Amino acid sequence: MDVTLTGETLLFPIAGDPIAQVKSPELLTRILVERGVNGIVMPAHVPAAEYPAFVAAMKATQNVRGLIATVPHKQATLALCDFPTERARFAGSVNVMHRRADGAWVGDNTDGQGYLNGVAACGYSVAGKRALLVGVGGAGAAIAYEILARGAAHLALHDADTARREAAIARLDARFPGKVSAGSADPTGYDFIGNATPVGMRAGDPLPIEAEKYERHQFVAECITQPEITPQLAIARAKGCATMSGLGMFNAQADLLVDAMTGARAEG
Template identity: 70%
Template sequence: MNLRLDGETRLYVIVGDPIAQVKSPALLSENLNTRGTNGLVVPIHVSAENIVEFVTSLRGAQNVDGVVFTVPHKQAGLALCDRPSVRAVFAGSVNVMHRAADGLWVGDNTDGQGYLDGAAAKGFEIAGKRALLVGVGGAGAAIAYEILNRGADFLAIHELNTERRDAIIERLAEKFPGKVGIGSADPTGFDFIGNATPVGMRDGDPLPVQADKLLAQQFVADAITKPEITPLLQAARAKGCNTMPGLGMFNAQADILVDSLLGQRAT
């Protein structure tokens, strides 16, 4: 990576608490550089109680053109964004925003786009298919929206927090009537099975779905990046399923994030 760093460098920050585990600054900086942009993505450790003050102060930094929000600041990002996308409003969070020509922050939530683009890169298109999604937390809500926004025939949601599940289903049903309902851990009858929970990160975690009922023609995706091949994906591959690990989402999202930071993606 041959980055420039001088007085003309445009800065983009990625904020989180903690931040040491974040691996994307180098990848995003390289992506910017490849596109001919003299830009650098800088990781900054900001606590929840300081995030509003910090991001507000960036309005006066004229060479800071964008912000990436990671855990736990995505929900706060929505309130700090002047013009959030429909996706971001639905998900209740913003994970990226750029400074528009008028100086206002334009934001989006790219989690769902990254998840579905990652699946598409593995040969699966969601349009016209039946999908089961496990988990509709921060990223899961964005993924649920994107599944239906890209033309899925039906989405079933399995979420242990039934209040959150029902609230998401109600909101989705307003925009996509007849296309969403309550799911379970049984993957029978679905073309696409997606995990958007942290279940599978720790040894001894249960499987998020009944993997013994998986069939070879089904596509199984996971949002977890470590381990790269989760127990769910191991079980799915043993059944002959095509799969997408969390790194597929991560890699697809890198391009989307840079598009968003540069204001080159429609919101």
Template identity: 65%
Template sequence: MDVRLDGETQLFPIVGDPIAQVKSPALLTGIMVARAFNGMVVPIHVSAEKLEEFITSLRDIRNVGGVVVTVPHKPASLALCDQPSERARLIGSVNVMRRLPQGGWTGDNTDGQGYMDGVAARGFDVAGKRALLVGVGGAGAAVAYEILQRGASFLAIHDLDQTRRETTIAKLDARFPGRVGAGSSDPTGFDFVANVTPVGMRDGDPLPVEADKLTGREFVADAITKPEVTPMLKIARDKGCNTMPGLGMFNAQADILVDFLLGQGATVTSTAN
């Protein structure tokens, strides 16, 4: 089925700064087409200082049904949502917004769902397991929430920004008491090891964890899509670990994003802003 473009087409901007790197517009549009929905996801380059003005202007454009948000706008977009989900409020960011029937926006963060759905698709269940997470920026905080939501017995968080790490731990401990604390780059004793930082994208990057200490029994996941197999994942595979590359998160999250944009799938619990 071909993409339809006419006066009834619903538009869904994906906003970021920069935006040239995004791969999702064609994928998300293709899912809408496959569902026989007349919609299109369009990349829009918006600077941080113009984000609020841009999102506000979309309220008056009636054929804009929602917005996908990418870096660096996820934290700032939370304040622009009239009804953010409980998850988005705790995480402190949104990556998708949908127009409400009465106007305004409801928002959620699906990064954690996509990451952990990708892990689950490769046969690993985090419930009852000990997890180490490196990086709690916008996507990392969402993954942290989802690891605990899915029943991990304990989550250790490692982030070079200690203030961000401690703030995230405090928020998560209020929601999941006694199951989250500070970690390090040492993966010893963990069943699940997750990187949600850019470390590994560039030649010469250090490893996000001390991969030489992996034993082969851990499941190791990464959020990086290029290279598809990061140096950390290569070492993990060589040691016998099962792994998920960033494309696993990318592909798993696509249907979740479209579900939210079109108001399909599970209902999101929202709180008033």
């Protein structure tokens, strides 16, 4: 990767709290360079309380042309963009924005497509399967939508925030009647199990799913990139389950993110 910093270099911050775990700046910058864009993706450690002011400052900085939001800022970003896409509105969150030529900011959500594209790259399809998804926050709501859009027979949702879970179920049931219900941390009876929470990122975190109940026939997917093999994913692999790590999700959506943050992605 050969980046030459000049006064014309475009900036694409990725904001989170924490941010040290993200692996995306180098990969996304490489894609920009390969596309002939003089730009860099830079990590920004921004606490939630300071995030609206940070976004305002980025909007005022004219060579900031896009912004990526990661945990815990995706839901807050929805209200901070001028024009969220239909995908983003349905998910209730935005993970990437770009500045249009007229100065307005368009927000999109690539999490669902990235997650399921990563699963597909592992040779697995959720079509016709019974799925359990744990976590319906910024990424989880988008992933839940995509699981059903790709033909899952049924999706159960579990979240420690029951109000958030019920709101997600209501939105999904309106679009996919009779195919979504409340679940628990127990993976018994499901073909596909996905973690869409940050639980497992820090040492000492509890298991987000009752992983000791995994069975060999199940596919287990993760969203966390660091550590690459979370404790619950290690259990799944030890039990013979096919798996996707969080890196699988990110690698699958890298081009989607660059398309969105540069404005190359269709708005819809």
